[in-house]
Amino acid sequence: MDDLLSEFLTETVESLDVVDVELVKFEKDPNNQDILGNIFRLVHTIKGTCGFLGLPRLEALAHAGETLMGKYRDGAPVTTDGVTIILKSLDAIKDILAELAENEVEPQGNDDGLIAQLHVLSEGKTLDDANGVAASAPAKVEEAAAPVSDDGERDDSSAIKIVERELKPGEVTLDDLEAAFNSAPGPEDEAEAAAEPEAAAAPEPAAPKAADEGNLKRDKALQPQSIRVNVDTLEQLMTMVSELVLTRNQLLEILRRQDDNEFKVPLQRLSNVTAELQEGVMKTRMQPIGNAWQKLPRIIRDLSNDLDKKIDLEMIGAETELDRQVLEMIKDPLTHMVRNSADHGLETTAERIKAGKSEVGKVKLSAYHEGGHIIIEISDDGRGLNTPKIKEKILKNKLATPDELSKMTENQIHKFVFAAGFSTADVVTSVSGRGVGMDVVRTNIELIGGNVDLVSITGKGSTFKIKIPLTLAIVSALIVGIDDHRYAIPQLAVVELVRAHGDSEHRIEKINNSRVLRLRNKLLPLVRLSDILELETPAPVIEEDEDGNVIPIDTSLDENGFIVVIQVGPQTFGIVVDKVYDTEEIVVKPKSSLLRNIDMFSGNTILGDGSVIMIIDPNGMASQISNDVGSDSTEDEENEQSDKDKFANQTTSLLLFKAGTDEPKAVPLSLVTRLEEISVSDIEPSAGRDLVQYRGQLMPLLYMEGHEKMKESGRQPVLVFSDDDRSMGLVVDEILDIIDTNLNIEINVPQPGVLGSALIRGQATEIMDVGYYLPQAFDDWFERREQGESFRQKRLLLVDDSAFFRNMLSPVLSAAGYDVVTAIDPIEALKLLRDDPSLFDIVVSDIEMPNMDGFEFAETLNRDDKLKQLPIVALSSHISPGAIERGREVGFYDYVAKFDREGLVTALKETLETEGEAA
């Protein structure tokens, strides 16, 4: 059904329900102006909407009713007749609505009789008075009113008696009808009136009998499918869910520190339920982006007329949903940008023909989801940005020197349209547009944690790309540290993470007092978080050399910090921090009004361990340091990256590092628990292996296959992998970066510790096999697992089409005490299972697979008598409540996220235990 129509129906049915209640009151107290006013307003609204939607029959009826009520409102005495007729017209309206809900069109027929009565009454006559003129007008009312009204509300008024009598089929003569039509003061067409009586009289008499049935049908059809909920209620619900998420995180944090706790399983379940609840509540706040686009076609049409251009507006992905709050905020910027594209981006028709383009200019608006963000693109096939004019303007506004300009790429120059000061009035005319309020657009988008980018090709057109978070309430943030202080940086602003090292290629250098970093042959301006937050710098570290002389060491150059590369609009800069902890999903809480004057923070949040930390606002930071930050070093690569992203359907976050050789190595970031740096002097060799104290336990250190070499002194970066309470550290030379990429592993020469190679940023990169190292760290890995659980080793069948996941998960599952057999697809799995159904104890299956997907696989198993009993657990990278529901339906025992190793192991254990009990 048309969205507009269904909305109208929901709304109107709700209004009518209110009217019903009001009418009961009205009947008792016909002179109460308030009640009448209420009813009048509701009917008026219905009338207005009907006219808008093109529903003439409803409109006419509502209009007549409104007129009468208007009279009453103005002080005309209210009669019982009047009330009855109003009630009747409302019933007729309901009937028409019921029909509408079912067939999406107004029912045939008309309500002239009712309307006539309404008119008679509004002229101040009684129905009896009118008898002379329109004696039978009321009579035919019910006949003509198509599906006819509810007759339960009749009273003994004379008019109604007439109606009742006349309602009986056969009593209406053609003459009567004709007279009625002719005398009825309705907007009746004579010819139609003459033609219709027979039709009206003949088929309709059956109507009264059908009334009861009609009532039933009406009630059913008009049952609202959606309800209106106060936004405040939703907001409050969201707040409560946020609290729940926090509490859940805290519980999980406590659990992580304890071994084998009886709370583990229920908590895991609580965790899942919370996640689903969170998603559900978020969904209630979601609205299709199309709501923000509604006005655009009209705007484009008007522009097209005003400018005498032919413009075609294409809108793709209007159904893409995003948070109500976000939607409100981007509405205006979007309208502005579309207007700009049509106005300034597109050439005039003459110019287009001259340029050999199609006469009709195209403005395309598209929206789609991409990894927790929504991307909106506005593109035109117009002339593109006018680079020379922008340059002129840059120089005029002293935004850059001619020297700087000459070194900039065209793309960098284009980005100046987002700069403040580009929106002065004369820009509108002198630069070929685009400057108009673009900085306002940018500010608005950045306000909600989004960013905007543009690509323009001269003569081909421009594309603006807006990236905004789906919701403002929960964001993914990088937790960084300075000394003991922790801060959160919204992940959206973080481009990459660079490890700075005194002796590596990433070295922090100083020009006068400004820090810079050479990053891919460009200079990245740096600021120290401790400086910008005016934190006290720790006293210089004093060290003694061999002779016992004290050497003060200048720590101000922090040679060994981490650099968080931030992009805010056209600005890219690095923030130097001491430590980088986790990425965490944080619930943004507004900061206290006492802190509102600090631009550097956008809010605060409670971490899993219960402590409160401040959330850094990249925008505030950017404006603070904009004096010394202007250049842009990574954007070209960014564009390249984002273009690739667009086509990649699934990306994986990888941690890039170097160990031993010069080739970069990578490991899925989700497998890494922490990045740590340990002092070499803390490493204690013991029984042929290196150990280090870590969080109150001894953590074994491992080396990449073939590179058993530790640094001589200083600090050693280590990747920490944890499983339950055990951690192992993998010694690496250098942590390079964290990137999101479409992981495409090509398995090659089998080499221990390496899953295969993938092409990452154009460089062959080894993907590390964590599973290979885990058992190395703990010889007792297997025994430990079995001590507590004295069951025989269960045999598990792992079905996944991706070699990467098969290779990654089998060691994990083996480590958890299972005997793992793998199958590359359900077909192979079914063959194995059918060969010997008793061989396996449990099946773990991927969902997205070619040939046969996981759901189908589970159904097949369920149909097989011999295999029906076999527990099966789903494994998927896409977890949605819908998928989980479907999973349950087809017989999956549990549903686990692909990278959630803990969850998988727990789910397996739980499933087998339940099975054991059942058996």
Next chain:
Amino acid sequence: MSDEANDNGAEEYITVVIAGQLFGLPILEVQDVFMPETITSVPLAANEIEGVLNLRGRIVTAINMRRRLGVEAAKQGQEIMAVGIEYKEESYGLIIDDVGEVLKLDMKNFEVNPTNLDPKWADVSAGVFRLEKELLVVLDVVKVLDIIHSQAA
């Protein structure tokens, strides 16, 4: 405040001690009394703001009352207490030295601030009660929280 007073012109106050001085807070304005655990300091914030802390899932802004009154800082390691206050739907914690009993005070012993009171104190004080043995300074919660404004002034 007077509208909260009961019939015989008496009002209840929670007494707190800050740097040896007895203060009183109208009992209706105090949500709870707690021992702050970890307080996260907020860089760039006003000097009086001790930081933010998590009190049962709510983020509370802690105000160091010693600094607010301009008296010397508490000794290292001295145990601190906090009085929780709700104002305009936000939570605040006033960090004080100690919490005393609840007193019902007769308005006839109430006086406005003496004219020679330190401006920093006069800024947050609503008046003084003459108790038998000592004086009790009534804290005006709204004024205490008006840190940004009083800084500008």
